[in-house]
Amino acid sequence: MAESKREILKKKILDAAEKRIESQGLAALRARDITKDAGCALGSLYNAFEDLDLLILAVNSRTLARLHVSLQNAPASQETPKEKLLALALAYLDFGTKNRNLWAALFDHRMQPGVPVPQWHLEEHAVLIAEIIAPLSQLNPQLDDDTLAARARTVFSAVHGIVKLSLEGRFVALDPDAVQAELSAFMSQYLQGYQPG
Known part of the structure; x- marks a missing residue:
């Protein structure tokens, strides 16, 4: 057709x-x-x-779909949950580095005052957390869903902060050549407290 x-x-x-x-x-x-x-x-x-905001959300939808594919492909060859989480963090850094402006638009765009972000777009962002939940639940199967979601958001927030500050070159940012190694070190240190499930 x-x-x-x-x-x-x-x-x-x-x-x-x-x-x-x-x-x-x-x-x-x-x-x-x-x-x-x-x-x-x-x-x-x-x-x-309808307006420029909805056009930007449509662009962001495309970017989120591509990011989701990158995250899904990242841990495919990894065997342990810790390796999967590390691979996800590095894939996130790689995507942000290669798609800097599109990636930044995911987080920099704001709707007009009083206009909520449409539910369908919020659900698209949820895939970022969903990719983290599966390996985290393998590491801690005793966690309830709410705690697991909170831990996944914490991991995402930490990784996102490291990536964002580094890509923006903020005064506290890591040297670009050191970001990958430091992100790996951070994830390894964070995950040391988790015992395999």
């Missing part, structure tokens, strides 16, 4: 927005630039997407 003109236009606008974010970052994203790149009128953007 052929794509409708509206779907073709929507894809062109989405592709243009993704390329803009990838090359210039979220802060430089402008509706006029997107429609110019897509070869359409400014009003076409708002026919395809």
Whole structure:
């Protein structure tokens, strides 16, 4: 079945927005630039997407899907839960490094005041935690679901903080050449307290 003109236009606008974010970052994203790149009128953007926020969420959905695939593929050859968690952390660093602006947009975008993030997009972000829960539950099978989810969020937050500060080159950031080794050391130290389940 052929794509409708509206779907073709929507894809062109989405592709243009993704390329803009990838090359210039979220802060430089402008509706006029997107429609110019897509070869359409400014009003076409708002026919395809309700507003710029929903367009950004659509780009972020694509990025999350690619990140999810990277995380799923990372631990495929690893045997122990600790190795899987370390592989996930390193895959997260690798994805952020290779897709810096798109990755940053996942966390830097804010909806307009008073407008909640749609539930479907929150659920897409949940895959980041879900990938951590499985190996953590193998290490600590006695943990209840709420505690396990909290621990997974803690691991994600720690890894994300190390990656974010390093990629942004903040004053407390690690040297780029040391990030992978230090992230591995952090994960190894954190996981020392866990006994295999």
